[in-house]
Amino acid sequence: MRKFGGPEELVAEETPDPVPGAGQVLVEVAVSGITYVETLVRSGKSPMPLPTLPVIPGNGVAGTVVAVGPGADTALIGRRVATTTGGFGGYADKVAVNAASAIPLPDLLGFQDAVGLVNDGRTALGIARAVAPKTGEWVLIGAAGGGVGSLLIQVAKRAGARVVATASSEAKLDLAARRGADVSIDYSRPGWAERVREATGGVDVACDAIGGDIGRATFELVAPGGRFIAFGVGSGTLTQVSEEEAAVRGVTLVPMGAAFPSPTVMQELSVQALADGAAGWLRPAIGQTFPLERAADAHAAIAARTALGKTLLIT
Numbered sequence: 001m002r003k004f005g006g007p008e009e010l011v012a013e014e015t016p017d018p019v020p021g022a023g024q025v026l027v028e029v030a031v032s033g034i035t036y037v038e039t040l041v042r043s044g045k046s047p048m049p050l051p052t053l054p055v056i057p058g059n060g061v062a063g064t065v066v067a068v069g070p071g072a073d074t075a076l077i078g079r080r081v082a083t084t085t086g087g088f089g090g091y092a093d094k095v096a097v098n099a100a101s102a103i104p105l106p107d108l109l110g111f112q113d114a115v116g117l118v119n120d121g122r123t124a125l126g127i128a129r130a131v132a133p134k135t136g137e138w139v140l141i142g143a144a145g146g147g148v149g150s151l152l153i154q155v156a157k158r159a160g161a162r163v164v165a166t167a168s169s170e171a172k173l174d175l176a177a178r179r180g181a182d183v184s185i186d187y188s189r190p191g192w193a194e195r196v197r198e199a200t201g202g203v204d205v206a207c208d209a210i211g212g213d214i215g216r217a218t219f220e221l222v223a224p225g226g227r228f229i230a231f232g233v234g235s236g237t238l239t240q241v242s243e244e245e246a247a248v249r250g251v252t253l254v255p256m257g258a259a260f261p262s263p264t265v266m267q268e269l270s271v272q273a274l275a276d277g278a279a280g281w282l283r284p285a286i287g288q289t290f291p292l293e294r295a296a297d298a299h300a301a302i303a304a305r306t307a308l309g310k311t312l313l314i315t
Contacts, residue, residue, distance in 0.1 A: 002054045004044030007299035010057070010091070012292070018089075018096035020069035025076055025099045027083060032090045032292065032313040033060035033115040036146070036234065039302050047233055051088060057295075058090020058313075062114040065102065072099040080105040082114040082274060091295050093315050103271055106278035113277050116147060116284025116310040121273025122266060123231070124151035124282075126259030128159065129269075131205045131227045135160030138200040142218055143209035143234050144181060145172020147310035150285040151273075152207060153179045158281065164196055164203065166218075171308055175285055193217045207231060208239050215239030224250035231256055285309030 001009050020026040038057050040046040062082040068074055081102040089095050105114050127148075133139045139156045143149045144165030153163050157180040165176035166187040173184040183199045185192050187210070196203070202223030208215045209232025219241050222228050228251055230239040246253045260266045276282035287308030290298040292315040301307045 001042060001057060004042065004050070004053070007042070007296040007303065009042060010296040010299060012295070015056075015092075017094050020067055020072065020096045022070045023072055023099055024069040024096050025065045025072055025081075025102050026067040026069075027061060027063045027081060027095050027097060027102065028066045029061045029063040029090070029093055029095060029315045030111040031062050031115045032058050032092070032315065033119060034295075034298055034302065034311045034313065035059065035119065036232070036302060039299050040233065040236065042299060045236060047236070047238060056089050056092055058092070059084050059087050060115050060119040061085065061090045061095055062105065062111040062118070063315075066094075068099065069096070076102065080111070082111075082118040082270070084119060084270070091292065091313060093292070101267065103267075103274060106274060109274060109278040112286050112289070112312055113284050114274060115312055116286055117151075117273040117277045117282065118270050120147040120151055120284065120310065121277065121282060122269035123148045123259070124155050125269045125273055125276075126266070127152060127207055127229060127231055128155040130254050130256075130258035131207065131229050133159045133161035133205050137161045137204035138164060138202075140164050140166065140196065140200075140203040140206040140218060140221060141176075141181070141209075142166050142187070142207060142214065143232060144176035144179075144184070145169070145285075145308055146209065147284065148232070149209060150175055150179045150309055151282060153181050154282055161205070162200075164200055166192065166196070168305060175308060179283070179285070187214055193221060196221055202226070205229075210234040211237045211239045216241075219251070222249070222251045226250075227252045227254050229254040229256065229259075231259070287311060289314050291315075
């Protein structure tokens with residue numbers, strides 16, 4: 001990506017292979033993941049700091065270790081791994097990453113599911129850890145047809161909670177129902193918040209991935225004594241709620257920092273997500289795949305809101 005703009009700014013080019021440095025491994029990538037935030041960064045409208053250009057996007061990959069740098073364990077060569085790249089570099093045939101971040105894959109887990117879990121799975125587990133859903137509680141999960149949302153449904157249900165899922169299409173609502181949601185409601189239709197309130201009487205936990213007006217309405221659905229966490233910017237802006245306003249309503253605001261208190265915890269959650277995937281109870285929804293050189297088409301599908309679950313690039 002040499003400039004910010006539309007999906008067409010993602011251009012396939014040949015570049016020199018990365019060379020693993022001290023303590024690093026070189027991974028031959030089989031699958032790269034795409035996140036919604038990456039589409040915002042590409043557009044130049046991300047709520048977070050933008051990178052210096054040119055840059056190769058991509059943060060989550062799975063593949064095979066083909067070389068190691070000085071100080072890294074040579075026994076890793078030939079191992080199937082999943083890893084994050086530190087924020088960039090993932091839309092590529094090869095990536096060099098710290099050996100400590102490369103997680104050996106369980107035998108029963110394929111590359112596609114691994115990429116669907118290494119980032120989104122740890123996010124779902126971290127959010128659930130932070131908001132601590134309890135047996136019988138109502139948990140509202142926004143953008144439930146996406147990569148994180150569809151996993152968070154499963155984590156909340158495993159904790160014994162009841163889930164009301166919100167999404168913007170019948171296909172996404174159907175995915176949420178198949179992943180275990182008790183109630184599925186289209187937030188793009190008028191009166192959606194009233195339907196949530198009728199079904200639940202007010203939710204105990206709300207996990208907002210949308211922001212904007214939808215995020216505000218989601219916050220207002222939380223009953224006194226409940227918890228609210230904003231973890232996504234589907235509308236382009238994170239839901240803003242003051243501590244004073246939350247206190248008046250008797251709602252606890254849970255920061256995303258509670259989900260990921262340290263890099264060590266983030267790594268542990270990735271390892272756990274991959275193990276849970278191999279065990280068969282945490283299932284990523286792989287909605288669509290594109291060849292690596294068609295990354296622009298993949299971004300266009302996400303921007304058009306037609307993508308379901310997780311979108312992957314196959315190298």
